[in-house]
Amino acid sequence: VQLKQSGGEVKKPGASVKVSCTSSGFLFTSSAINWVRQAPGQGLEWMGWISTYNGDTRYGQKFQGRLTMSRDTSSNTVYMELRELTSDDTATYFCAKDPFDYPSQPREGWFDPWGQGTLVTVSS
Amino acid sequence: YVLTQPPSVSVDPGKTARIPCGGNKIGSKSVHWYQQRPGQAPILVLYDGADRPSGIPDRFSGSSSGNRATLTISRVEAGDEADYYCHVWDSSSEEQVFGGGTKLTVL
Numbered sequence: 391v392q393l394k395q396s397g398g399e400v401k402k403p404g405a406s407v408k409v410s411c412t413s414s415g416f417l418f419t420s421s422a423i424n425w426v427r428q429a430p431g432q433g434l435e436w437m438g439w440i441s442t443y444n445g446d447t448r449y450g451q452k453f454q455g456r457l458t459m460s461r462d463t464s465s466n467t468v469y470m471e472l473r474e475l476t477s478d479d480t481a482t483y484f485c486a487k488d489p490f491d492y493p494s495q496p497r498e499g500w501f502d503p504w505g506q507g508t509l510v511t512v513s514s
Numbered sequence: 515y516v517l518t519q520p521p522s523v524s525v526d527p528g529k530t531a532r533i534p535c536g537g538n539k540i541g542s543k544s545v546h547w548y549q550q551r552p553g554q555a556p557i558l559v560l561y562d563g564a565d566r567p568s569g570i571p572d573r574f575s576g577s578s579s580g581n582r583a584t585l586t587i588s589r590v591e592a593g594d595e596a597d598y599y600c601h602v603w604d605s606s607s608e609e610q611v612f613g614g615g616t617k618l619t620v621l
Contacts (some may be wrong), residue, residue, distance in 0.1 A: 422608065425580075428609075433599065433612055433613070433614045433615045434548075434556065434601075434612040434615070435598055435612065436609060436610035436611070436612065437583065437605070438609075440603070448608070450609050451607070451609065484555055484556070485549040485619075486556075489561075495602070495608075496608070496610065497603055497605075498543070498544045498602075499603065500542075500546040500550075500558055500561040500562070501546070501556075501558065502557075502558040502561070502567060503557075503558075503559070504555040504556055506555055507555050
């Protein structure tokens, strides 16, 4: 089981960024993917969850309104788009697999494996 | 829901390291632990409190009760030096929550 993410991005304040996470080694449409970010020198912060089964999403309260997650079942890829970027969004963004088959919502469960991370830098 | 970890723990090689994670009634939750080496993605070292994924040595163990969960690393090796994060699901807010992380230093 492997998750491979897209490369680093540099964006200006106010712009949007879209990061991809391509999976292999498991049935893509039977699972869910979480997105977690980590600002430089800081801890981990959960952003949200997408079911790769039916596309249902749940977003953390902090990101409501400017975060969109989507999936493409033809390429086993999920996407995370964050809009209205500020310098506070400078971080490494990780995707991570949910452990349950056909989950209907996020719940108690660990993240394994994780993608390698994508550094997004927001700077004018 | 807040998970509290000490910023750092130091231990001599061959000794036992204990990394605490505090949270309200955390003993009633499923706690997961991750190891993150510098510049790398986190890896799962314990899930559901005390279960080890394949490939994780039995030197890693976990426990929780009341308001504290603990990751214990026995016979610590230089390669165990990393940041460690605890993680739970908060059913009240319906969000995943991570502790602030603990940097383990092997002296």
